[in-house]
Amino acid sequence: MSPETTPDTDRRARVRDAALAAVPAALADLGTLVRIPSIAFPGFDRAEVARSADAVKALLDDLGIFERVEIRTAVVPETGVPGMPAVLATRRARNGRPTILLYAHHDVQPVGDESLWESPPFEPTVRGGRLYGRGAADDKAGIMAHVGALRALVAALGSDVDLGVNLFIEGEEEAGSASFAAFLHENADALRADVIVVADSGNWDATTPALTVSLRGNARFTLTVRTLEHASHSGMFGGAVPDAMLATIRLLDTLWDEDGAVAVDGVIERDAETPEYSEETLRDEAGLPAGVQPIGRGSILSRIWNKPSVTVTGIDAPSVRNASNTLTPEVSVVISMRVAPGQDARTAYAALEAHLRAHAPFGAELTFSDIDCGDGFLVDTSGTAVTAARAALEDGYGAAPVDIGVGGSIPFIADLVREFPQAQILVTGVEDPHARAHSPNESLHLDTFRHALLSEALLLERLDRDGL
Template identity: 80%
Template sequence: MTSELSRPDAVRAAATAAVPAALADLGSLVRIPSIAFPGFDPAQVRRSAEAVKELAEGLGIFDRVEIRDAAIPGTDERGMPAVLATRAARNGRPTILLYAHHDVQPVGDESLWESTPFEPTVRDGRLYGRGAADDKAGVMAHIGALRALTEVLGTDFDLGVALFIEGEEEAGSRSFAAFLHDNADALRADVIVVADSGNWDSRTPALTVSLRGNARFTLTVRTLDHASHSGMFGGAVPDAMMATITLLSTLWDADGGVAVAGLGHRNAETPEYGEATLRDEAGLPEGVSPIGGGTILSRIWNKPSITVTGIDAPSVVNASNTLSPEVSVVISTRVAPGQSAQEAYDALEAHLRAHAPFGAQLTFSDVDCGDGFLVDGDGWAVADARAALAEGYGVDPVDIGVGGSIPFISDLVREFPAAQILVTGVEDPHARAHSPNESLHLETFRNALVSEALLLERLDARTA
């Protein structure tokens, strides 16, 4: 093939040809309900890891392919199984670490799905299924790109490759830092590609250059020693629901912007992005207004947000004329890039304690903090990635921020400070990751796979 085409052109052709097989393997992975959350069958996560291990072994390029786990700090438990495959660099070439995760989110209310969540289904140019986009497509972009590189160069190329497919990202990556520490020598690389983000749209690739951090916790509000009759004592005794609603309302201003002192924001320009696009991509109906101030993307990328994601209180079906003694809520805060997540949590706790109404007793538990991420855009790997994306998609890439969080990236930065980290992805804005009817845009997947194969070819030709 290389005698007829230049090496990059041969890799592009091989990558394009590799897409159907990659999609078939992706379908097989989607059929495995690899949910790592407590209460779900861990054997399915093990089954998924075994399937990924078999795919990695089938490449024939790695010195070692293993399923490994690590201890969860502060517990007697171990994390979910991850796949780790390695091959050493040769002749002065760099080493690239390819990351994705094979665990998925729970499906939620299955009645909201238009097709069975764990049966891959193609409709209108999209592959539907839980994990089809987030992040089993990332797994198969790596595998497919490596297949293409091997098709052209054979198994004896010089680029060093480490493949790390995590098994608990959706469940909080509780053993991630320990896994990095335990396997630091195997994972150490010049370039790290994290295939767990998105693109500007289905046709335009993106490099994620900033991510918000997160501070998530459970807040319990208590006002009574026991439940009491709402008719006998209502109007004189504060119930926990009223106190909780009153307290939560202090977190936002009249426009819906965050109103917590100590939560910072980042000053950075954002591309043009109109309200019509927001409505289309987020599913915001006419008549419901956006919240916050400033450009829309600055609100999503560079400012904090606070969301109540769960509540424990009497359900509608179990409602009675009772004053609730206690209510618990889960508060999820996205932290502006550049601010410490712990600092943000401290500001939130101080605000809530200062604004607790009627002397309500507050308890904070299950605190989980993860720092945001800012990319140094001047590295040679960033330039190579931009060039590969432009060639693979036929459109120049856009540097984007992402309102979501990938907290483990701060662990990568801490463990491997010399590595250049590239955050890429196969999702488009309509992927609906984490939601019912999650899907993968097939053309985006093709372009992502081709782009990564071209990046690997570039790195194999580069002296570290």
């Protein structure tokens, strides 16, 4: 051993080498997972989600380090229907070491309009340093970052690992995690951990890692606007009778001010500083054309991370193809509100519902249904696990990590906080700003994946060596 080499540095070096060597096999296994169309939404084949769970279980069985690997479900409390299959693996800690819970999900979003994909969504395709396919980034890459990091730990250290490791690979995150809280409660003893790593977020860019320290909450619901008992001829009655489309357009327009900022009393903003982020970067990452102006006020990242937003994500109304000279009696829209971190999601929803009822034009009848609320999240960054994670990310990426907020929502993290209040929660991920999660041509930046796998392996090694 050279004078500069210590047992600890030699150990880290072995884990580093093993992690880099594990990347090709991890990507090959990721390709296998991407080929399974594990969409947990209603109307899709539940058997494919079960097939995906089986494939994940086989990967965890092959690691050979867990005392138990099982596929489990929990019943959705509101419906009494079993949720989608999740994979749960457990390994007890030894010699006073902590236990880490690694989370990811194996279900994916629907593909949308398949004609917009440049390659088949469930056929993993590499081009330009990226792996394309539905779930390639969100979140089957998260699964393989966990598996690859554990493979590296076992390859480098063999049986000389005292760290407790639990894995929870969910099967319905994209569809709303309806049975998540019940699953946590029923399996609390198996899932309990000192540190929880949620691999379902993103990074500052393709070369700079990030820890997600804030997430917006969400409130999603269907609004139905009705003004007529039945459809009527637009020529005979138009100009005197308000149709549902007119009422819906007028009503929705009240949700935003002239700058596009949310104009709903009782919905709050969070006051927090944000890093520099230019409009040029926004246009590049979001695909915003030169002629279209950004909406909102304040710094761009404050609008995305710390302020509410309201988006109409779906509408049921006569299509252009089926248009006729008819006054539409009823229109339904899906409204998705992102709630500022720190505000209770149901409080924000109540404010939005009250606003809509108060502004309903022409006496239109409003019905609210399919209400789904999830709270945001603020990370306590003072914990030792955060320090360890930052060091591992810097070692793995070769760049200092950035603390970021995320405009999206991961509501189940609030469930984790309620069930395991003493656990330190780390929100990481393998996505970069060009991953296009949930969109056509979703992809994984291959170098980002390599760095993420390496960083997690180094974090596991550090927790196994030093504890918390």
